[in-house]
Amino acid sequence: MSMWNTVQFFRDPLGTLQRQVAAQGRLSEMEITLSRSGVKGTLLAIGPEYNQQILSDTKVFYAITTSPPPNTAAQRLTQGVVYLNGEHHKQQRRLIMPAFHKKEVDGYAQDMIAVTQRLMDHWRPGQRVNMIDEMTSLTMGIVIKTLFGLDLDKEGYALGDLLEEWLALSSSIAGSIIPRSLPGSPARRLIAVSERIEVTVRELLAQKRTRLDDSRDVVSMLMKTHDEDGTQMSDAEVMANANLLYLAGHETSANALTWALFLLAQHPDVMANVLDELEGELHGSPPTLEQVGKLKLLDGVISETLRLFPPVSFITKTVAEPVTVGGHDLPEGATVMVSHFLTHRLPELYPQPDRFMPERWFSLDPAPYEYIPFSAGPRRCIGATFATLEMKIVLAMLLQRYRFSVIPNAGIQASFFFLLRARQVPMLIQTQDRQFRREAIRGNIVSLIDLA
Numbered sequence: 001m002s003m004w005n006t007v008q009f010f011r012d013p014l015g016t017l018q019r020q021v022a023a024q025g026r027l028s029e030m031e032i033t034l035s036r037s038g039v040k041g042t043l044l045a046i047g048p049e050y051n052q053q054i055l056s057d058t059k060v061f062y063a064i065t066t067s068p069p070p071n072t073a074a075q076r077l078t079q080g081v082v083y084l085n086g087e088h089h090k091q092q093r094r095l096i097m098p099a100f101h102k103k104e105v106d107g108y109a110q111d112m113i114a115v116t117q118r119l120m121d122h123w124r125p126g127q128r129v130n131m132i133d134e135m136t137s138l139t140m141g142i143v144i145k146t147l148f149g150l151d152l153d154k155e156g157y158a159l160g161d162l163l164e165e166w167l168a169l170s171s172s173i174a175g176s177i178i179p180r181s182l183p184g185s186p187a188r189r190l191i192a193v194s195e196r197i198e199v200t201v202r203e204l205l206a207q208k209r210t211r212l213d214d215s216r217d218v219v220s221m222l223m224k225t226h227d228e229d230g231t232q233m234s235d236a237e238v239m240a241n242a243n244l245l246y247l248a249g250h251e252t253s254a255n256a257l258t259w260a261l262f263l264l265a266q267h268p269d270v271m272a273n274v275l276d277e278l279e280g281e282l283h284g285s286p287p288t289l290e291q292v293g294k295l296k297l298l299d300g301v302i303s304e305t306l307r308l309f310p311p312v313s314f315i316t317k318t319v320a321e322p323v324t325v326g327g328h329d330l331p332e333g334a335t336v337m338v339s340h341f342l343t344h345r346l347p348e349l350y351p352q353p354d355r356f357m358p359e360r361w362f363s364l365d366p367a368p369y370e371y372i373p374f375s376a377g378p379r380r381c382i383g384a385t386f387a388t389l390e391m392k393i394v395l396a397m398l399l400q401r402y403r404f405s406v407i408p409n410a411g412i413q414a415s416f417f418f419l420l421r422a423r424q425v426p427m428l429i430q431t432q433d434r435q436f437r438r439e440a441i442r443g444n445i446v447s448l449i450d451l452a
């Protein structure tokens, strides 16, 4: 039963969670098994109180680790901060944080603008696109440039393609079923790609080491930063974290940007007000850092998008020592799940929770565990400031130049594959002419948002 429920869960995670809460309330045992510890079942715990207990106590609630083939390049590349626990996690986090302080992130704004400009110049009015592909290529360009400092046309996209191949193979379900011993198996291909990434990044690190003082990209920062006692990251740690930052840093933003464009297209009044704000402040130009701070409605659009469609919609943690959650005694090895998506739909926190109302953020000030698109506590997203600036710059530029509409009757199916996403978000790009119009749409998206 547990196996069948687990399969069903992955086919429709958000629907399953919604039904579970409707039937059993906010704290309940689900018959799904997500960890390999041998302890069956998962405790679903929804709401700020449980978010706080589970997300703040990193001694008891551990990140679930991956299990790539041991002693291979594939394993070495999955040693980045998100997979670590305890002191090791804290130490690596300390070494990464400086690269994402506001001052550093502000320095990446020009790269964000340049990569966005490039995409806008490439589009043609009247073009139909799958918006998720466009946004993925945009955010991939931005992280390649800001993380690695690479020229996109020279080596940048080549490394991006390798990392994409790695991502596809490491998350392949076939990879966990087909034995590694078989020639051409996904596990073997994953090892081969990981080895190529190691060689490429190792060469890159050697080049960077010769001019570290003048470089400001994230990887150079990781190579320069040291702890109070002088400890620095080893090359292997830099590689693993660069790989992780690439993965954590572009699909999340790509999904958030796609949902923002979709929601704006389907809310013509909000879209018109956002454009008034942008044109009034920016007059067609990209925003300066000072102007970014003044775009209050755009800020509300981003907060509201991340509330309704948080790219990380739920997360599981493994219990490292016996603990009680809401009266449930959990043994070591048990799994608990919190949900960003369901927390953000609680009506006592967000009245009319299924509606897109960016103006609510003019007066709303949720507590840290009530609003968790970037999580909260000791594992809060390191890239939150980066992602927020990136989304503001990208939207401010795109919306002033182009009008986006959903293709009439498009089927939009939100699914969950590590992130809340839709494989197809078909949209039409027109010159900005303010002819905003909501279109009829199909797919499960209509049950996730109230378009009334």
Ligand code: HEM
Pocket: 063, 081, 082, 083, 093, 244, 245, 246, 248, 249, 250, 252, 253, 256, 310, 311, 312, 315, 372, 373, 374, 375, 378, 379, 380, 381, 382, 383, 384, 386, 387
């Ligand atoms: C809209 C965009 C983004 C969203 C919604 C998002 C969301 C999250 C969430 C929910 C977590 C916590 C996961 C957990 O509980 O284990 C997280 C962790 C993390 N994120 Fe993000 N993220 C975004 C963008 C970025 C970017 C741009 C970067 C860096 C370039 C980044 C780097 C990280 C890292 C390194 C962690 C691990 C922190 C730790 O384990 O201590 N993220 N992110």
